[in-house]
Amino acid sequence: MDFKRIEIIFLIVFSCLNIFLFTSYRQNQHVETTVGTQVTEKTSTKQQMKDNQIIVPKLSTKTYEGYYLASPVTSRTLEQHSSQLYNQRYSFSGDQLQGHFYQPVTGKNRAALLRNLKIVIKNPHQILYGKEYRYSKVFSTANRLVFTQKIAEGDVFDENGELVFSVSNQRITNYQQTYISKFTTLREKEDTISAKQAVQDLYNDNAITNGATIKWARLGYSRLLDANEHTVFIPAWFVAMENKSSGNIQIKHVNAFTGAVMKNSDNNSLATSSK
Incomplete structure (x- = not known):
């Protein structure tokens, strides 16, 4: 294994650790908020979303397998x-x-x-x-x-x-x-979360506004980070939600390995329509 590949893998490990710590922190915040508003622990996320008038279609609980992939930044x-x-x-x-x-x-x-x-x-x-x-x-x-x-x-x-x-x-x-000509597999395949879990993670991260409608969820490879002239891609759930008041659709990206909301959400050029 060459030095560049080892460096990329180390950067991935550190990034995943940061994501894990951030996710744990946000989850702790959510627990405190739940206690503060006197919502019992027995209340399911599904019921909470319903109480907040968030409309969610039937989502799959199926999990998949994916990889950490790397491609050259410039092609x-x-x-x-x-x-x-x-x-x-x-x-x-x-x-x-x-x-x-x-x-x-x-x-x-x-x-x-x-x-x-x-x-x-x-x-x-x-x-x-x-x-x-x-x-x-x-x-x-x-x-x-x-x-x-x-x-x-x-x-x-x-x-x-x-x-x-x-x-x-x-x-x-x-x-x-644009075209990505070459991908290199960095790690062995790992299990992903399901579409249903991705939406629940978005809600727990306060990334879904009250009254929103979840339109769809799609699994695809998204950029995680740039390291040593390479871009690292991972599986991510792309979740589209429609704002109740404006009718605008916003797309969020959820790391399909960790469930964390990805920082490049809403910054991609891919567009969508409410129709």
């Missing part, structure tokens, strides 16, 4: 292979490819537009590594069609592994793409 893979792209102009902003089709992708409705777009994505002279992306309905909006990078371990929900098409009047001309 020039798209730029190195961009010469094979035809019928478009393109440029780069850092590692992000920004493309403009000479002939727009069109469709008479949303479904037709998506079908035609998927044909384009499969063409390696139109989209690089297009077959390695999966359409994400929950992250897409009326004016954005979002595809997330898929890897052997699952889907990557991160701005460094996404393909986003801009939609205007059922026409697509522009897109942005």
